[in-house]
Amino acid sequence: DTGVSQDPRHKITKRGQNVTFRCDPISEHNRLYWYRQTLGQGPEFLTYFQNEAQLEKSRLLSDRFSAERPKGSFSTLEIQRTEQGDSAMYLCASSLVIWAGGNQPTNTGELFFGEGSRLTVL
Amino acid sequence: AQSVTQLDSQVPVFEEAPVELRCNYSSSVSVYLFWYVQYPNQGLQLLLKYLSGSTLVKGINGFEAEFNKSQTSFHLRKPSVHISDTAEYFCAVRSKNSGYSTLTFGKGTMLLVSP
Numbered sequence: 419d420t421g422v423s424q425d426p427r428h429k430i431t432k433r434g435q436n437v438t439f440r441c442d443p444i445s446e447h448n449r450l451y452w453y454r455q456t457l458g459q460g461p462e463f464l465t466y467f468q469n470e471a472q473l474e475k476s477r478l479l480s481d482r483f484s485a486e487r488p489k490g491s492f493s494t495l496e497i498q499r500t501e502q503g504d505s506a507m508y509l510c511a512s513s514l515v516i517w518a519g520g521n522q523p524t525n526t527g528e529l530f531f532g533e534g535s536r537l538t539v540l
Numbered sequence: 541a542q543s544v545t546q547l548d549s550q551v552p553v554f555e556e557a558p559v560e561l562r563c564n565y566s567s568s569v570s571v572y573l574f575w576y577v578q579y580p581n582q583g584l585q586l587l588l589k590y591l592s593g594s595t596l597v598k599g600i601n602g603f604e605a606e607f608n609k610s611q612t613s614f615h616l617r618k619p620s621v622h623i624s625d626t627a628e629y630f631c632a633v634r635s636k637n638s639g640y641s642t643l644t645f646g647k648g649t650m651l652l653v654s655p
Binding site for chain 1: 544546549572576581582583584585586589591630632637642643644645646647648
């Protein structure tokens with residue numbers, strides 16, 4: 419188990435360029451989350467996947483942002499036409515949520531975070 | 541919806557002194573409570589969690605926290621801090637309902653330990 423890995427760790431780009439971040443979750447985890455963290459703030463939820471299905475998107479996720487998890491394993495977060503306000507740390511987390519047939523999980527689904535991808539838009 | 545308030549943005553303390561980092565939450569439903577630590581340029585690491593049962597929970601690195609339902613608080617404590625405890629600490633809540641969709645974080649408290 420190598421934990422959650424994110425790539426690249428750092429990205430510097432010019433305003434208007436597109437960037438893509440990749441997240442590889444812990445292998446047996448069915449949930450994958452993206453968070454954004456700006457200076458002096460706590461992580462803010464962006465979106466999450468259950469396997470390959472994107473189940474929730476925050477209103478923070480503008481039309482320029484798109485996230486995918488095509489095979490239910492790794493995920494990508496793409497930002498198109500970057501703006502200076504997009505400069506932040508993008509955190510990925512994964513969890514294993516177990517369902518026993520009802521609509522409530524049977525475990526606590528603890529989140530495990532990667533080390534983040536820091537984006538600087540010049 | 542839930543919200544988390546961390547009352548102190550920064551807490552300076554001398555090495556070997558005790559420390560308390562305060563956290564209050566607001567929620568209309570039952571929640572799980574967490575404390576995470578973030579070292580510079582790193583991701584978040586879980587320190588401890590309250591799920592149910594005993595209101596005093598112990599975590600890694602000698603930290604503990606006490607859940608107080610009437611005061612909707614989950615303060616983090618350590619009896620004697622080390623220089624290596626210098627980091628940002630985040631309190632977080634998660635609804636027990638709705639299939640665990642999101643974790644809501646506070647803005648964080650920077651713990652600064654000096655010799």
